[in-house]
Amino acid sequence: MFCYTLEDLEKIVGGYRKERENLIRQTRLLFREETDAFFNWALSGKTDNFFGIISRHPSMYAIFETIVRVAPNNITVLIEGASGTGKELIARAIHRLSSRKRQPFITVNCSAIPDNLLESELFGHVKGAFTGAVVNKTGLFQEANNGTIFLDEIGELSESIQVKLLRFLQNGEIRPVGGNQTIHIDASLITATNRDLNTRVSEGLFRSDFYYRLNVVKLTLPPLNERTQDIASLTTHFIRLFSQKFNKEVNGIDNKALKILFSHSWPGNIRELENVIEHACAMALGPAITPEDLPQLPGETGENSIGGKTLKEMEAEHIRRALSRFDSNHDAVCRELGISRTTLWRKLKELGIS
Structure with missing residues (x-):
């Protein structure tokens, strides 16, 4: 079973930190x-x-x-x-x-x-x-x-x-x-x-x-479904918060559970995500949250679904969607992702995106 630690989740969003x-x-x-x-x-x-x-949106x-x-x-x-x-x-x-x-x-x-x-x-x-x-x-x-x-x-x-x-x-x-x-x-x-x-x-x-x-x-x-790149950061934050509250050593989330979080439309926004992670941390028997730990959520598919992809595949897909949305206008892509042009060029090279 592939599992993302909290450090892995931070890497997902780490490339999108906007210079302030x-x-x-x-x-x-x-x-x-x-x-x-x-x-x-x-x-x-x-x-x-x-x-x-x-x-980080x-x-x-x-x-x-x-x-x-x-x-x-x-x-x-x-x-x-x-x-x-x-x-x-x-x-x-x-x-x-x-x-x-x-x-x-x-x-x-x-x-x-x-x-x-x-x-x-x-x-x-x-x-x-x-x-x-x-x-x-x-x-x-x-x-x-x-x-x-x-x-x-x-x-x-x-x-x-x-x-x-x-x-x-x-x-x-x-x-x-x-x-x-x-x-x-x-x-x-x-x-x-x-x-x-x-x-x-x-x-x-x-x-x-x-x-x-x-x-x-x-x-x-904006609603959470317009800030999907924040789901990983929020999940990390809430896992730390509730693992401490329940005095449990929950320090990650497996790939299938993370897919469910990214696929959900979050009509209740951040408060709903917080409640979901609180429930999951309370139910978790091991160090990582699994789908069985999550409360019942309506399953969804769509552009936010990340499937069983690796971290690099997820990052590449995120950048490709932005490039497609803005017709490869790098300035617009940088604004959307919250990164500098230098970071974007580096990511394109690392991920093999032409």
Whole structure:
């Protein structure tokens, strides 16, 4: 049985590490001591882990670059992406690179709180505001004062709460439920949604003025099936994480199991992959994950399937697909793979690709 160790998986993606020297230089000039954590990450060479976000995909690197540019500016950020793509991790990275990094980071899942309770949770209430309000309550915005508040699933908000949040964005003020006095709050607001807010605006389900206030900087996260080159890095990360959690010596994955991971469409994105690897590590009896250790997944075939190929064959196929997709335009291929032209020429020679 052929088995990939964690070191083997790292070799698969090692050739696609994009040079970040220009970004590092620009960021050093712009943000200096405020981004020590970013410099430590960028200069370490471990460029697949950006504050817990595992990726070497060019589209994600573009998002990382935007984050380090906007984070120090106390600007409103809207994060779009399907469930499981890592929106909260992106929000936390923005907070950690901001001047508020030592202040509170408050997370609210707006869809998890009933609408009749959400207003009180966000803004607080005064005694007697409604039945059961026997004492004054401090809201989450007050708890986030001087820090960052992250509102997930913003597309689910009622119009009345949208109006109150719009007032905060315009004036930096909130009013507790039942209160007569406004309270000034100094906090950054980051929001996220898995909905198309443009469509909801056109359907009259989301206020256009509120949307434009939120959409100062928008980050759109790609689904995992558009980041297949990250599957190996993520698998490596999760195997290490869960083998330690379960105190097991799982240090690899066999070829058939890896084929299943690459073939799956991942509708649940990174969260689904994490759950699959957690299950597999818990079930594994040996040092490598096998197909029997994986939970039941719908089998798929297609361009992401890697079959029983060796590492070099997998790498060559990946490069050939990119060459075909971009009609052998090497600049475009380099951007897609996240490598320099020198690295591409070396890979073409090593792998015998004409």
